[in-house]
Amino acid sequence: MAAEGLGFHEMGLEERLLQAISKLNWAQPTLIQEKAIPLALEGKDLLARARTGSGKTAAYAIPIIEHLLNTKKSTCEQAVRALVLVPTKELGQQVQQMIRQLTSYCAWDVRVADVSGQADISAQRPILMEKPDIVIGTPSRILLHLEQHTLSLCTSLEMLVIDEADLVFSFGFENDLKNLLGHLPKIYQAFLMSATFNEDVQALKELVLHNPVILKLQESRLPDSSQLTQYHINCEEEEKFLLTYTLFKLSLVRGKTIVFVNSIGRCYRLKLFLEQFSIFSCVLNSELPVHSRCHIIGQFNRGIYNYIIATDEHDLTDAASTDMVKKEKKHGKGVKAKDYEYGVSRGIDFQNVSTVINFDFPLTVDSYIHRVGRTARVDNQGTALTFVSLTELPLLHQVEEALTGENMDCALKPYRFHIEEIEGFRYRCKDAMRSVTKQAIKEARLKEIKQELLNSEKLKTYFEDNPRDFQLLRHDKPLHPAIVKPHMKNVPDYLIPPTLRRIANPLISMKKRWRRNDLQSSTQNRNKTYKKQNPLKHFSHTKKRRTKSAK
Structure with missing residues (x-):
């Protein structure tokens, strides 16, 4: 040995x-x-x-x-x-x-x-x-x-x-x-x-x-709490979107983040919802060409994107897709098969992921472990946050039993978040969710597949000869089939809960300082310009000296 x-x-x-x-x-x-x-x-x-x-x-x-x-x-x-x-x-x-x-x-x-x-x-x-x-x-x-x-x-x-x-x-x-x-x-x-x-x-x-x-090897399948912190929060469907918006918009979650959902349709629903607030993300699923998927992962690892919305291997049995296939077969139409040689929650080396969010609870214990295993890799720290609805509580109990059996120091902790403090954002989220209709999701799904098919061909040919242009191709561009309202981009100060103002987005106070300095400098410049343009303000008289000849 x-x-x-x-x-x-x-x-x-x-x-x-x-x-x-x-x-x-x-x-x-x-x-x-x-x-x-x-x-x-x-x-x-x-x-x-x-x-x-x-x-x-x-x-x-x-x-x-x-x-x-x-x-x-x-x-x-x-x-x-x-x-x-x-x-x-x-x-x-x-x-x-x-x-x-x-x-x-x-x-x-x-x-x-x-x-x-x-x-x-x-x-x-x-x-x-x-x-x-x-x-x-x-x-x-x-x-x-x-x-x-x-x-x-x-x-x-x-x-x-x-x-x-x-x-x-x-x-x-x-x-x-x-x-x-x-x-x-x-x-x-x-x-x-x-x-x-x-x-x-x-x-x-x-x-x-x-x-x-x-x-x-005698080791637990996940790191202990000194390296990986695991939380769960009980919330229903509407609150999942509200929490995700709050965490991202107020920068309560920082660094590279992977959000896992259980179906491809959910990927695009969440992406379009976040676009309403100018929060851009990439979608990663089995419908996209392999060159595009690998390019997305590579750019994510290099820090070009902060947020990826992904499905794992369970999306291959997506009920909605199954129904679509049945309908196509019934009408005698050809069906484009998904890429079954696909898996995001397993094997892929996402580098330096700070947070994994389980927007939908994984369907098995193994799937939970593999999803959460995308963060806290090697010696890096990581956080996993799982949203749990009432119907998903049995799955949570299964995961807790499995993890407790392997390591007492590897259990999920309740996430202490007072949902009532962000009630002011709820009307915005409801407004955004109404804009993300089934038709909008369908159009977004088709639009991105068409875009990525073109991008995939470029990746395969053009970018091999032009590596410098490789960075120009982005995958987090807005799809915009849903109605986007400009005012949703900004967060008024009065909506931010008092308890979150110090930790929520340190850039907010910095922007205020910049805005105040810019206002002061612009006011000074405006006063100087006004004085120059007003003859009564800038007029000055200098007395001429008398010469001897004048005497």
Whole structure:
């Protein structure tokens, strides 16, 4: 077994790999990295469970890169030696980015290719013809390449990874994965990385692993209260919108925030509601093209957006969408399928998220854990706030029981907020909610899909040749099918509760100071101008000196 307290330098890693780790400012390995990397370097199969944000990607990427660098020393033949299977395209891009960061000092020796996107097979063929050392993709896309002979693994593959293994079957990849395994050699080293051990993971274990070491780390699935603060507040539908408006408009919630809802329609309803008050946000769901989704996540991580409204994997069973599909089938119309290889609450590395708001309560305990796991990652602090309606109380009790069973210091606290103090905002919120009709939501949904389809093509072609223009494409532009009233943008001082005036939006007092200074300076300038224009104010007489000749 691995020794206790091993650092990266004690693991016998190649110097260039250590340089890349140092460049990423990783002082010490996380618990999963400390346990998994030495075992993987010994050639053992691994079944590892660790919570979201614990460093699972690097735990398998580092051994793969180390193995490839050692193999290159003894052979010059170029071949695909490592395959990483992911359940979502967003996760595929994230894994590729992580591997590229870890190979920044040996990029010529270790090549990586991500084929999980929606590009045409023929467009990906030239990439695979170069035989990259590591190929990343979803099971369905990899199987397609294997069947069309654009990828061959039967003789060269040495390492296989299935990341977020508990999602692979639930995302409908069971048959694809079983068919894919028939194209692989009989002997290879395999890793299964997962946040939970369920029946699907046990089935994968039997299919893929050979006498594995099982790492079931003794840690709760969420950080304790010293790092993650979890609150819940009881409120009904109208109050959810009122609270969200107050938290954002008065800057009671600061930093990057993800708001989770349970359906795509709810995404656009909340976005249009916030637009009434000039609070702009991005929508992230399975209807948007994969290039747009990855671009939104990348720009959010760079701090271009503060608010994302997202659905998780449960939106794939959205009842409204199901009804729409039934109606389309009844009338004999074609139906555009959603992207089922999608998941926001799982696997995606949202960086430096300060707050997660569960606008709609998640439908399962696992979904709650994965949503809240978007914040308080690595050593960062985070806050989770969950809105709970009367009908959602049973779900809250399930979550509390699960968390209390894992860690007594990981329970949800009641959020002490006096709703009566913000009653002055209620009429504004009601006015805004009346403007967000079903027709407005439908129009907004169609408008954004059309915009993002165009943006996706630009991202795929134009921005590859013009990287400087990449920043110009924004995803939080107003959709404006709903009526927007200009006066809703500003918050009168008399509406702000006295108890919140000191902490609510420090910019308000600063704006007042600027306004007062501007008023004083403008008054002074106006007085000077008035004096210059009025001859009685600026007239001055100077007495002439008499000369001797005048005498």
